Every structure is written in structure tokens, then in C-alpha cells.
Amino acid sequence: METTIIIDGPSLVHLAAHVREFKGHGEDMFTRFVDYLCCNLPKGPRHLHVAWGWGVSARRVEANAGYQGVGYDRALADSDGMSSLRKLLVAVGAEQHEFSGAESRDVVAHLCKQVEGPTVVHSSDRSLLQIVDDATVVRDPYSGKVWDRWAVRDEFGVDPSLLADYLAFCGEPILGLAGVSGVTRSRIASVVDERGGVDQVYAEPLHKLDQKEKSKFAAFRSTAQANRTVLELEHLEEVETTEGAYDEDGIRSACEGSSVEAKDLVKLVRTQGFARTNDASQLH
Secondary structure, three states: OOEEEEEEHHHHHHHHHHOOOOOOOOOOHHHHHHHHHHHHOOOOOEEEEEEOOEOOOHHHHHHOOOOOOOOOOHHHHHOHHHHHHHHHHHHOOOEEEEOOOOEHHHHHHHHHHHOOOOEEEEOOOHHHHHHOOOOEEEEOOOOOOEEOHHHHHHHHOOOHHHHHHHHHHHOEHHHOEOOOOOOOHHHHHHHHHHHOOHHHHOOOOOOOOOHHHHHHHHHOHHHHHHHHHHHOOOOOOOOEEEOOOOOHHHHHHHHOOOOOOHHHHHHHHHHHOOOOOOOHHHHO
16 A cells, blocks of 8 residues: 655745754755655655645634744745745645645644555644554654654653643643643643543542642643643645646756756656656656
8 A cells, every 4th residue: 555645844844944954955945845855755656745834723823812823934935945846846746735824734634534544744743743543653854753653652651642632731832832830741641641631631630639730730721721722633624735747847947946956856756756646657
């Protein structure tokens, strides 16, 4: 069965543009993004999808007035490099997906629900670790770490399905979410793992906590519930899709003015199955 690759576009673009230690080489965002795809996607045929979304959810802002999104550089959305990148993705046969006003993590989650079989999501957004299951893993483009369900549990002490509840109490700096003070992360993990979520935590008295911890949890209730709303992935009924189709001239055109060698990229696409094409024979 072919592997489905889902790229969190804004996450990868932001890293390629601003983080020098990012796992892609080159001096500009376009080159570093392309280098990452060439060097870090598995060889062989697979379905390549890129999720876009630079918006800020109104529902999340309603829950937390200070919420401003994941923190990606939204100016990149309208840059020349972005225009070239999107043209290139079409030319290598990738499918691009977006929904007006949506955040890319919600588009990624939508795509994961639509596909079957092994799926690898490339994103640095920790909130996406909640989609990890037996078929889906998340690869952090910055560290290279691959998160399966066991890695998530080892790191956080809860299953992926409870990660949003765990982070609701611990906080998540990249989303601007504060955590409960005076309670250790291991203690939080124990409570969430036993109770099963934010609402369940407050459904009955917390007998295993000392009085100080109980007071901290009680005072944090409304914040935890708001944090949970920000962290949970939103349901999208549908997304807009731009189909890709293998086009060597399109690859060359998109690479003009960059340090990406179009001829090398064409060779890579043809010999390694970089992305799905309309004519599978072109990949051999």
C-alpha cells in the first residue's frame, strides 16, 4: 500500500525561511523547502499532499481573546517565493489543499480523515500529535524526530487522543497558552490519563492530589477549558483542492531565479517517484 505524505505547508515554509538549523539546505525559503522534500521523503510512489492555511480560527479567538494562531510568518503567504513554490508543487504532481480562514493544522487533520493506510505528516506543530494512531505518524521537520503513538506516550505520559487535554493544563507557548502553575507535568499526565480529559478531570473530586494541587486545578478550570478549545483540531466539512500533474516545463519555470537545479529535480522526480503523476510510466 502506498504511503500518504501530508506536509503542513506553513510550518515547513516558516522553518525554511527563518530557522537556520532547519533540515534543508540553501539560502532562501524556496530552495530550502525543496531541498527538504528531496532529502526527507521516502523513495518510491506515494501520494503527496500539502496543506495550506494562514488564518486564525474565530472559535479559538472566542475561547481565548489573546490567541493569534500558531505563530507562522503570515507575510510569507504572499511572497514571490511562495508563488514559485506553489507552481512547483503543481508541476511535480502534488495535491494542495486549503480552506479560507482555516489554520493549516485543521486542514491536515481533515486530510488524515480522508486517507487510508500508512500516513506521515510533516509538521513542527505539537498540537498535531493528537492525530497520531496506528496508521499515522508525525515527523518534526526541525528535529527529524518521528512521533508514533508510543513516542507520544513516552514523552507526555498520555495517549495521543488525550494530548490536547494534557497540554490544556501544561500550556503551549507556541500558541500563547499558559499552564497551571505549581503542578508537575507528571502529575498532570497522571490525572489526565486516569480521568480521560479536561471535563472529566472536574467531574469528580481529585482525591489523589494534595490540597495545594487541588486548589491550583480548581482555580485553573476556566483557563483549562479555553485552552482545550484552542488545542483541539476543528472539523472541516471540505477543503479546496488544487490538483497537480507532472510537468517538466513547469518544474523548470518554477525553478527560474532560484538556486534549485531544475534538471536535477526533474531527474529526481522521474527516478524516485517524488510525487504522484497522471502517467505512472513517467516515474520509471
